[in-house]
Amino acid sequence: MADSSFNPASIARRIAARRDQASQQTAGDPAAVSATSPPVAPETAPVLNLSAWRRECFTLPPAEARAAARDWLARYPRARWRSEIENWRIVGDNLVQFTMRRLPQAE
Numbered sequence: 001m002a003d004s005s006f007n008p009a010s011i012a013r014r015i016a017a018r019r020d021q022a023s024q025q026t027a028g029d030p031a032a033v034s035a036t037s038p039p040v041a042p043e044t045a046p047v048l049n050l051s052a053w054r055r056e057c058f059t060l061p062p063a064e065a066r067a068a069a070r071d072w073l074a075r076y077p078r079a080r081w082r083s084e085i086e087n088w089r090i091v092g093d094n095l096v097q098f099t100m101r102r103l104p105q106a107e
Contacts, residue, residue, distance in 0.1 A: 020037065062093045065096035076102045 058068055069085060077082040081102040088098040 002007055005052045054104055055099055055101045057097070057099045058094050059091065061094065062096050065098060069098065069100065072100045 017020040056072070058065060060068055065088075073083055078084065081104075085101065086099040086101045088096060091097045
């Protein structure tokens with residue numbers, strides 16, 4: 001008989017419970033924070049990144065934006081890090097705002 005702790009539903013419940021516990025700790029919930037940990041001001045509390053993606057945002061003139069994107073993709077090749085341009089848009093005084101993302105799988 002299969003072990004029920006490894007079925008998809010139980011794994012999803014455990015992951016959700018860990019995520020909920022982590023969000024309670026970063027919200028400064030006194031019941032969830034250890035008595036030995038120092039208090040953290042809300043504006044300096046760590047923000048959890050629940051996504052596996054590593055993101056980096058840029059705002060540059062178009063020529064520099066293309067060069068920065070090429071450099072980023074050369075540094076983190078798609079075959080190894082699944083790198084890609086997440087979004088790209090023109091803002092204000094002929095500037096390009098874009099976000100590059102990659103997985104940390106090769107770190």
